[in-house]
Amino acid sequence: MNKLRKHGVYYDSRIKLLLILLTSALAFALGGGLTGLLLFGVVCLFALLSGLWKTSIKVAIVYIVLLMLAQVLPIHLSSVITFFLLRILTIAFALNILFQTTEISELIAALQASHIPQAIVIPVAIILRFLPSLKQDVLYIKQGMKTRGVGLSFWRIVSHPAQTYEGFLVPILMRLLMTATELSASAETRGISYPCEKTHYILVDFRLRDSILLIGMLALFAVIIWTSFQPISF
Amino acid sequence: MQTENKKGFQVKDLIVTALLSLCALVIYIICAFLSFSPYTMLVVSPLWSLLAAITYFLVAAKTKKPWALFIFCAVTGIYGFYPPMIICCIIAGIISALIAWKTGCTNGKTLTFSYIIYMVLAAFSGTYIPFLFFSNQTLEQYAGMFGESYLGILQTLVSPVTAIIMLVVVAICAFVGALIAKKLLKKHFKKAGMV
Numbered sequence: 001m002n003k004l005r006k007h008g009v010y011y012d013s014r015i016k017l018l019l020i021l022l023t024s025a026l027a028f029a030l031g032g033g034l035t036g037l038l039l040f041g042v043v044c045l046f047a048l049l050s051g052l053w054k055t056s057i058k059v060a061i062v063y064i065v066l067l068m069l070a071q072v073l074p075i076h077l078s079s080v081i082t083f084f085l086l087r088i089l090t091i092a093f094a095l096n097i098l099f100q101t102t103e104i105s106e107l108i109a110a111l112q113a114s115h116i117p118q119a120i121v122i123p124v125a126i127i128l129r130f131l132p133s134l135k136q137d138v139l140y141i142k143q144g145m146k147t148r149g150v151g152l153s154f155w156r157i158v159s160h161p162a163q164t165y166e167g168f169l170v171p172i173l174m175r176l177l178m179t180a181t182e183l184s185a186s187a188e189t190r191g192i193s194y195p196c197e198k199t200h201y202i203l204v205d206f207r208l209r210d211s212i213l214l215i216g217m218l219a220l221f222a223v224i225i226w227t228s229f230q231p232i233s234f
Numbered sequence: 235m236q237t238e239n240k241k242g243f244q245v246k247d248l249i250v251t252a253l254l255s256l257c258a259l260v261i262y263i264i265c266a267f268l269s270f271s272p273y274t275m276l277v278v279s280p281l282w283s284l285l286a287a288i289t290y291f292l293v294a295a296k297t298k299k300p301w302a303l304f305i306f307c308a309v310t311g312i313y314g315f316y317p318p319m320i321i322c323c324i325i326a327g328i329i330s331a332l333i334a335w336k337t338g339c340t341n342g343k344t345l346t347f348s349y350i351i352y353m354v355l356a357a358f359s360g361t362y363i364p365f366l367f368f369s370n371q372t373l374e375q376y377a378g379m380f381g382e383s384y385l386g387i388l389q390t391l392v393s394p395v396t397a398i399i400m401l402v403v404v405a406i407c408a409f410v411g412a413l414i415a416k417k418l419l420k421k422h423f424k425k426a427g428m429v
Contacts, residue, residue: 084267122245123252123309130253134260165285170422173292176253177428184246192245 008051012210013102013110015217016094017124019046022221023094027087030228036082037067038224040090046217047093050101059093095131104129109200122192130179134172141171247297248305254296255309258289262310276400279357280407287411288418290349295419295429300334303327307352311359322359326352346412353408354401362397 023043027036040063047056066085070078098107104125111121142152150156150167157164187193265282268274293306304327311323330348337344423429 080267080269083269088263119248119305122248123255123305126249126252127256127309130256134256166418169285169288170418173254173257173288174422174426174428176257177250177292177296177423180246180250180253184244184249187245187249 008101009049009209009213011049011213012204012206013098013107014114014206015210015214016046016098016102017107017111018214019043019217020091020094020098022217024091026221026224027090030225033082035224035228036086036090038227040086040093042217042220042224043090043094043097045220047097049213050097052097052100055093055096055100059089059096063089095128098128099132103202105200106202106204109202110204112198112200113204122187126183130176133179134176137172137175141168141175144171247299247302250296251293251302251305252309254289254293255306258286258306258310261286261289275361276396279353279361279400280403283353283357283404283408284411284414287349287408287415290352291345291412291415291419292423292429294334294339294345295423298339300331300339303334303339303348304331311356319356319359322355323352326355342416346409346416349412350405350408353411354405357404358397358401362400 019042023039026039030036030039044056044060047059063086066081066089070081070086072078073081107128108121108125111124112118145151145167150160150163152164152168191198262282265278265285268278268281290303290306293302307323307327307330308320311320311327326348329351333344333348334341339345419429
């Protein structure tokens with residue numbers, strides 16, 4: 001967040017959350033091609049606004065390479081790229097903006113300020129907080145499996161599907177349950193269940209700049225939706 | 235005898251439910267990569283119902299709260315960002331919660347039954363509704379995304395009869411997934427004292 005304030009424009013975390021929701025919804029609801037490219041462009045614009053220059057360049061290069069590969073590969077492989085990889089890359093990029101520029105406590109404060117029920121705020125915060133940790137856990141479990149001679153490979157998955165499923169998923173679920181215990185202990189220590197009005201270190205305020213950004217973002221998404229209904233080939 | 239947790243709302247249960255929903259979604263995303271051909275696309279929902287059963291059963295075993303099952307179903311539906319899927323998953327969540335409230339969260343047979351209902355509704359709304367009720371728009375969209383050859387195979391594969399057969403396959407896979415999940419729960423999680 002400090003990095004953001006130094007190098008990029010600071011804006012409300014609810015706008016970032018809305019960006020993720022709209023990107024996820026439109027990425028799969030609308031067609032690919034030009035619409036997908038425009039959607040990626042909007043996410044890229046907000047990443048640049050947040051000061052994520054290096055990440056934006058890296059992701060844009062990956063996107064362009066995948067787009068070019070989709071043009072030359074056979075239809076079944078290119079469909080995986082256009083239908084999944086490019087869309088998931090766009091959604092992951094939108095999520096990355098939130099991860100890199102927002103503290104979870106700030107997001108919780110913003111959602112609670114919007115009078116969103118605790119039953120929704122907690123799962124949203126937990127899912128967003130745990131996504132990067134899950135990636136790390138998967139890497140550790142893969143390393144552990146490799147050490148025991150049951151490394152994850154395509155051939156192994158095909159030849160021993162049950163063993164791979166059990167050996168890979170059970171440790172992840174175990175780790176996940178332990179994380180849940182730790183997180184809930186931490187939250188309880190901070191008085192999350194105490195029935196009183198909560199105060200926050202970070203004060204959230206939806207300012208004029210946020211309103212302008214929100215209107216701009218909604219206008220851009222409206223253009224993308226309008227484009228998807230136009231007979232433009234790509 | 236069931237050892238139901240009689241305490242009301244607990245943050246820990248909400249956190250467990252959220253994390254297991256995330257795990258179920260990740261499994262779905264991995265399965266969804268099989269959509270690269272029309273034949274493998276039909277396998278996505280049955281495979282998800284087979285692999286994600288453990289997350290559903292862990293929610294019930296760990297939290298022992300009917301509302302946790304409702305949140306699990308609703309969260310996985312909301313992530314689909316497709317109105318029929320959201321509605322069907324919420325309905326499945328309500329049914330699961332009611333069954334669990336009536337018979338208990340540790341009853342393996344009723345949990346299996348509610349899991350089959352949840353998976354059939356999720357598969358019906360997510361994969362088959364677009365083809366059955368909005369077939370022209372969906373096929374046009376698929377033609378734009380994957381090309382005419384993909385569309386040609388898809389048109390021969392997708393029909394109301396295929397959809398019904400696939401829903402039966404999903405129900406069978408969900409049943410098998412539930413059996414595997416119960417075995418895994420007993421073998422790993424109960425022995426480790428985690429549930």
